[in-house]
Structures are given as C-alpha cells and as structure tokens.
Amino acid sequence: MGMVKQSFIRGTFVLTLSSFFTRGLGFVNGILMARFLGAEGVGLLMIASPLLPLFITLTELGLPVAISKLVSEADAKGDEHRIKRILAVSLSITGTLSIILTTAALLGSKWIGSIVLADQRAYYAMVAITPIIPIIAMSAVLKGYFRGKQNMNPLALSDIIENLAQIVVIIGVVNILLPYGIAYAAAGAMAASVVGEGVGLIYLYSVYRWARRTRNREAPAPASQGPRSKDRTLRDLLRIGLPMTGSGLIHSVYHAFLPLLVTRSLVLFGIGTELATKQFGLLAGYAVPLLYLPGFFTQSLSTALIPAISEASVDNDSRLMHSRMDMAMRTALIAGLPCTILLYLWAEPLTTVIYHAPEAGVLLKLLAPLYFLHYFEAPLRAILLGLGRASTVMWNHIMTNIFELSMIFVLGSNLGIRGVAIGYGLGILLLAMLNFYSVARTIGFYFDFRIVFKAGLGAAFMTISSLAAHRFVLRMDFGQSYALLAALLAALLAYAATMQLTHALRSGPKTPTITPVP
Numbered sequence: 001m002g003m004v005k006q007s008f009i010r011g012t013f014v015l016t017l018s019s020f021f022t023r024g025l026g027f028v029n030g031i032l033m034a035r036f037l038g039a040e041g042v043g044l045l046m047i048a049s050p051l052l053p054l055f056i057t058l059t060e061l062g063l064p065v066a067i068s069k070l071v072s073e074a075d076a077k078g079d080e081h082r083i084k085r086i087l088a089v090s091l092s093i094t095g096t097l098s099i100i101l102t103t104a105a106l107l108g109s110k111w112i113g114s115i116v117l118a119d120q121r122a123y124y125a126m127v128a129i130t131p132i133i134p135i136i137a138m139s140a141v142l143k144g145y146f147r148g149k150q151n152m153n154p155l156a157l158s159d160i161i162e163n164l165a166q167i168v169v170i171i172g173v174v175n176i177l178l179p180y181g182i183a184y185a186a187a188g189a190m191a192a193s194v195v196g197e198g199v200g201l202i203y204l205y206s207v208y209r210w211a212r213r214t215r216n217r218e219a220p221a222p223a224s225q226g227p228r229s230k231d232r233t234l235r236d237l238l239r240i241g242l243p244m245t246g247s248g249l250i251h252s253v254y255h256a257f258l259p260l261l262v263t264r265s266l267v268l269f270g271i272g273t274e275l276a277t278k279q280f281g282l283l284a285g286y287a288v289p290l291l292y293l294p295g296f297f298t299q300s301l302s303t304a305l306i307p308a309i310s311e312a313s314v315d316n317d318s319r320l321m322h323s324r325m326d327m328a329m330r331t332a333l334i335a336g337l338p339c340t341i342l343l344y345l346w347a348e349p350l351t352t353v354i355y356h357a358p359e360a361g362v363l364l365k366l367l368a369p370l371y372f373l374h375y376f377e378a379p380l381r382a383i384l385l386g387l388g389r390a391s392t393v394m395w396n397h398i399m400t401n402i403f404e405l406s407m408i409f410v411l412g413s414n415l416g417i418r419g420v421a422i423g424y425g426l427g428i429l430l431l432a433m434l435n436f437y438s439v440a441r442t443i444g445f446y447f448d449f450r451i452v453f454k455a456g457l458g459a460a461f462m463t464i465s466s467l468a469a470h471r472f473v474l475r476m477d478f479g480q481s482y483a484l485l486a487a488l489l490a491a492l493l494a495y496a497a498t499m500q501l502t503h504a505l506r507s508g509p510k511t512p513t514i515t516p517v518p
Contacts, residue, residue: 012304018156019296025163029170030289033189034355036174040274043281044186047117047259048125052133054249054256055105059098059137062244063090064144065306065385066237071148072307073314077194090141093237098134105130117260124187128194135197139414142204150307154207158200166196240390247394254401259284261405262420265412269419279417286351286360287421291371294339298332298375302382310387320365321443328379328405330451334504336375337455338462338495342488344368345466349484363421368424373432380435387442396434451504458498464492 067090068507074082105112106127113123139158144153169192177188202362266276292411312320343350348361367419384393404427411419439445469490473483498504 012150012152012301014156015300015303016297018152018159019300022159023293023296025160025167025295027232027289029163029167030285032170033174034286034357035379036170036178037185037189039278039281039285039357041182041186041189041281042285043277043279044122044182044516046281046284047277048122048186048190049129052129053103053251054253055133056136057245057248057251059094059101059133060140060241060245061093061097061238061246062241062248062390063094064140065239065244065390066090066145066240067141068147068306069240069310069386069388070236071145072150072310075149076311076314082233083145087141087145089233089237090144091138094141095134096139098137098476102130103135105133117145121183122186124183125190127448128187129190132194132197135194139197139201139204142201142208146204146296147206147303148307150304150311152304154204155303158204159257161203162196162200164196166192169195222422239390240304243390243394244385247390247397250394250398253502254405258408261287261409262412265409265420268413269416271416276422280420282357282360283363283417283421283424286355286357287363288424290343290350290354290364291367294335294343295375295378296329297335298378301328301331302378305379305382306386309383310388312385315320319441325379325383325439325443325445326448328383329376330448330504332375332379333451333455334499336372337459338491339375340368340372341459341463342466343371344493345463346470346484346487349480353481353484363417366418366421367425370422371428372447374428377428377432377435380432380439383439384435384442389438389442392438392442393435396431396438400431403427403430454499454504455504457502458504460493461498462491462495465494 033045037045067086070086074080074086109123109127109130113120113126117126143155143158146152162293170189173188174185176184192371210393241263262283263273263276266279268271271279300396305324308324309321312318312324344365347365347446348358351361351364352358380394404423407423407426409423411423413419415422436445466487470483470487473486474480478486
C-alpha cells in the first residue's frame with residue numbers, strides 16, 4: 001500500500017466503491033439504532049451532539065481542505081519537503097486545539113447541556129460523544145494529506161474499518177445498556193462512534209508511518225527548515241482554512257441550535273416536547289439518512305475533485321478543468337435523478353420496511369424533490385475549493401444558513417414537522433443555486449443538455465418498470481418487502497439499460513464552449 005498517485009478517474013472509482021460499502025454499513029448502523037432505540041431514542045441521539053460540529057470546526061480550522069489543495073500543488077512541483085512541513089504544522093495546530101476544546105467541553109458539560117439540549121435526557125449521550133473531537137480532527141488532517149497526494153485507498157479502507165467497528169460495538173453495548181433506560185442506551189451508541197473513529201485513526205496513522213518510512217529510504221534528508229519557511233506554511237494554510245472555518249462556525253452554530261429551534265417551533269405549533277423530540281427523530285434520524293444514502297456518488301467525486309481541479313489550476317489547464325467539471329455534473333445528474341424519483345415513489349414503503357415507521361415516509365416524500373439539487377451542490381463546492389475560492393463557499397453557506405433558519409422556524413411553527421422539512425429543503429435549493437452561480441461567474445460553465453434528455457428518457461422508463469414490477473409481485477402475494485425490492489431492482493436495471501443504449505455515460509465534446517456568467 002505505497003503512496004501511489006492515482007488518476008482522477010481511478011481515485012473517484014475507489015472512493016465511490018468504498019462509499020457504497022460505507023453508506024451501506026452506515027445504513028445498517030442506522031437501522032440497528034432505530035430498532036434498538038426507536039424514534040424517541042434516535043431523537044435523543046440527534047439532540048445529543050449540538051456543539052460537536054462547532055468544536056470540530058474550531059479544532060480543524062478548515063485545514064483538511066487547505067491541506068488537500070496545498071499538498072496537491074506541492075506534489076505537482078515535486079516539493080516533498082513542503083508537504084512534510086504542511087502536515088507537521090497542521091497536526092500541531094489541530095492536536096493542541098482539540099485537547100483544549102475537549103477538556104473545556106467535558107468540564108463545562110453540565111452548563112452546556114442546560115443551555116442547548118432540548119431534552120435533558122440526552123446529557124449522557126452528549127458527554128459520551130465528546131472524546132471524538134480530537135480523534136476526528138487528527139483523522140481529518142491525515143485524510144486531507146492522502147487526498148492531496150491523490151491516493152484514495154487509505155481513505156476508502158479507513159471509512160469501512162470505522163463503520164465495521166462501530167456496528168460491532170453498538171450491537172454489544174446498546175443491548176447491555178438498554179435495560180437501564182433509553183438515555184444510557186443512547187450514550188452507548190455515541191460511545192460506539194468514538195471507538196469506530198479511534199480504530200480508523202489508528203489505521204490511517206499506521207499507513208502514513210509505513211509510507212513515510214518507505215520514502216525516507218529513497219529520499220535524501222530534508223534541508224533545515226527556518227522559521228520563515230514554517231511561517232509561510234502556516235500563512236498559506238490559514239489563508240484557505242480560515243474562510244472554511246468561518247463557514248463551518250456558522251454552519252455548526254446553526255446545527256447546534258437546530259434541535260432546539262425545531263422543538264420550539266413545534267411546541268409553538270401546539271405539540272408537547274416529547275412528541276416534538278420524536279418527530280425530529282423521524283426527520284433527522286429516518287428521512288434525512290435515506291436522502292443522503294445515494295449521495296456517495298457525488299460525495300466521492302467531490303473528494304477527488306478538489307486536488308484534481310487544484311492541480312489543473314496550477315498548470316493553467318482550462319480544458320482539463322472543464323472536462324472534470326463536465327464529468328462531475330454528468331455524474332450528479334445520472335446518479336441523482338433516479339435516486340430522487342425512487343425516494344419519492346417509494347417513500348412510505350421504504351420507511352415502513354426499513355424502520356417500521358410509515359409516518360417518516362411522508363417527510364421523505366416531501367423532501368425528495370427538493371433534495372435533487374444537492375447532488376450538484378457538493379461537486380460545485382469542490383470546484384470552488386479547488387480554485388481557491390474558499391471565501392465564496394463561506395459566504396454562500398452563511399446566506400443559506402440564515403435563510404434556512406428563518407424558513408424552518410416560520411414554516412415549522414405554522415405547519416408543524418412538514419413545515420420544518422420544507423424549510424430544510426428550501427435551504428438545499430438555495431445553496432446549490434449560489435454555488436452554481438459562483439462557479440459560472442469564475443470560470444464559465446459548460447453543460448451538454450443532450451444528457452438531460454437521455455436521463456429523462458431513462459427516468460420515464462424506470463418509473464414505468466418500477467410500478468409494473470411492484471404491482472406484479474404484490475399480485476403474486478409475496479408481501480410488501482419483496483414487492484419493494486422487485487420495484488427497486490426493476491427500476492435500476494431499466495435505468496441502467498437506457499443509459500447504456502443512449503450512450504449517456506460517454507463524455508461530452510472534447511473542446512466545450514464555455515459560457516461565462518456576468
């Protein structure tokens with residue numbers, strides 16, 4: 001497992017394959033927690049980590065993205081010594097900050113819980129998840145390093161290892177703690193996440209040490225590094241990292257108070273705190289994970305896209321940049337359209353079969369069409385980061401969070417949990433549109449609209465096949481689960497066949513016409 005640089009396509013394929021397994025494992029993990037803890041327990045899990053993203057954002061300082069970009073640029077120039085400086089400075093910053101913030105979070109847990117927890121039963125779970133802060137921070141730095149080196153194998157394997165370890169611990173710990181009450185069982189589920197992340201970090205560090213030992217045998221000893229060189233490295237890291245930190249801070253504060261905001265808006269709508277917690281669990285613990293499950297295609301593409309765009313930008317290769325952007329948009333459309341349609345068509349059967357919670361299907365059906373643009377948002381954000389437009393990403397996130405916060409509170413207090421779901425979906429739409437405009441204004445935007453016709457044709461054929469298969473299996477009295485499985489398989493086969501027959505997976509013209517946006 002050497003430090004072999006992979007092509008953009010191969011790196012994307014490796015991440016997509018691993019994401020398929022990790023999303024599947026994560027989904028199994030979610031099902032287990034839903035079965036063990038129920039909607040109320042899942043609601044407690046969602047409430048239990050209100051400030052965790054904020055602390056992680058403060059610890060990372062946006063460095064993983066900065067590391068990925070800077071390591072990619074240094075690697076393109078063959079500057080191995082600069083890569084070592086980048087990693088050393090990053091690990092020292094995140095290590096120090098994570099220890100300080102984790103200690104502060106544990107010492108102030110009672111006070112923090114009294115302010116931000118919408119349900120005080122989530123206190124033990126909040127304390128159990130806190131030690132994950134330094135683990136995630138250190139892992140993120142190493143993952144940024146491997147992304148910059150365009151070697152996605154360690155990232156792929158570490159994610160699979162994390163999820164496997166977490167599932168094993170959850171099965172054991174949650175069952176042991178469940179008789180003591182749902183609050184302790186939820187804390188056990190959170191502790192399982194800490195163990196999983198810890199195992200993943202050990203693996204990443206082992207791979208890094210092995211690769212470094214191999215390089216040291218081949219490379220000459222580095223020249224002495226003066227303070228000016230280290231200062232320049234820190235400045236370059238913070239130039240990209242601080243805007244990402246600003247974006248993360250706003251986003252983390254928003255998510256920290258989101259459970260409180262949702263439950264308060266639902267109470268204003270006229271329901272009690274316990275029912276509000278349950279409904280929030282249905283939305284955040286059942287419906288939203290199903291929406292995110294198919295996104296591994298574009299998320300994997302986005303991970304590989306940042307260093308790939310950065311490398312093309314350093315070489316001033318506009319043609320390569322737009323070729324990679326075209327691939328990203330094609331993948332988003334081809335993967336996102338069938339997922340959106342299937343989640344909308346079979347929302348209630350999916351949540352009934354998987355979670356035994358048909359009421360979550362109403363929320364899933366409401367969110368699925370609004371979520372479609374999210375498949376484009378992640379690659380668009382990655383392109384902006386690869387171009388060094390971290391501040392643009394930050395302001396787009398800030399505007400979206402303010403808008404989404406307002407919509408969730410207003411619609412939630414007037415329409416209940418459905419209003420909360422609509423507000424969340426509208427925020428997704430706005431963020432995708434802002435990122436699209438930013439990319440188009442920066443380097444122009446090309447898209448071959450023939451792919452839209454081909455994907456639409458595939459979607460129509462897929463829908464007809466899916467409905468027919470579902471009806472046929474139900475008539476054969478095989479039951480709802482088998483009917484749903486047949487419907488999904490028929491849909492995917494029909495869509496894949498249409499994409500193959502129409503040659504939709506082939507790349508567009510070699511020299512696209514770039515249309516700038518004023």
